[in-house]
Amino acid sequence: MPISPIITFKAGRCDFPPGREPNKIKPLDPPGYVYLYFEDGLVHFCWRTRNNISEMPEMHLIVERKECSFRPYERDTTARPTAKTNGRIFVLKFASYSQRYLFWMQSKPQSRDGDPSWFSPRDRLIGKIVHRVLQGEEDIDVAGELAGVCNTDDRFDDDGNRKIEDVEEVEEKEQEPKRRWGRWWW
Numbered sequence: 001m002p003i004s005p006i007i008t009f010k011a012g013r014c015d016f017p018p019g020r021e022p023n024k025i026k027p028l029d030p031p032g033y034v035y036l037y038f039e040d041g042l043v044h045f046c047w048r049t050r051n052n053i054s055e056m057p058e059m060h061l062i063v064e065r066k067e068c069s070f071r072p073y074e075r076d077t078t079a080r081p082t083a084k085t086n087g088r089i090f091v092l093k094f095a096s097y098s099q100r101y102l103f104w105m106q107s108k109p110q111s112r113d114g115d116p117s118w119f120s121p122r123d124r125l126i127g128k129i130v131h132r133v134l135q136g137e138e139d140i141d142v143a144g145e146l147a148g149v150c151n152t153d154d155r156f157d158d159d160g161n162r163k164i165e166d167v168e169e170v171e172e173k174e175q176e177p178k179r180r181w182g183r184w185w186w
Contacts, residue, residue: 065136
């Protein structure tokens with residue numbers, strides 16, 4: 001039976017070996033997608049590789065509403081020093097037990113200075129939408145909410161050029177050929 005995801009976004013999985021000081025997060029290679037949908041009153045949190053053409057995800061968690069949270073994994077500067085994460089990582093945590101899953105955003109980083117761990121407004125909104133779905137909200141206009149977030153002011157590759165709507169077209173004058181080093185060119 002085909003499903004209708006509420007939200008889908010590019011994300012990879014991470015390995016989080018417990019017990020090491022400090023914990024090192026290791027992004028795993030295969031590019032993938034995270035998607036969520038409702039069925040029978042439960043939230044389905046799925047991950048699959050992008051080259052997977054079957055309908056079966058590699059990871060399929062069925063969770064009750066309000067059982068999980070989905071938040072940015074950001075370095076805690078008040079505790080003992082740890083290595084800064086080198087990517088935009090979200091953590092899926094369960095309320096009733098210590099199990100957690102880490103996912104790294106695989107869309108292009110939007111930081112002006114190229115910082116790969118900077119969460120853009122769009123990244124944060126995706127995280128908030130996923131969290132709201134996990135809390136049980138069903139009537140979310142994902143496309144509408146994401147359309148309202150523009151990253152161009154924060155993009156690393158934004159050159160500041162804007163389209164000018166009110167410039168009058170100038171008639172092109174016929175140019176006379178110019179002579180340069182013995183050859184004619186226009």
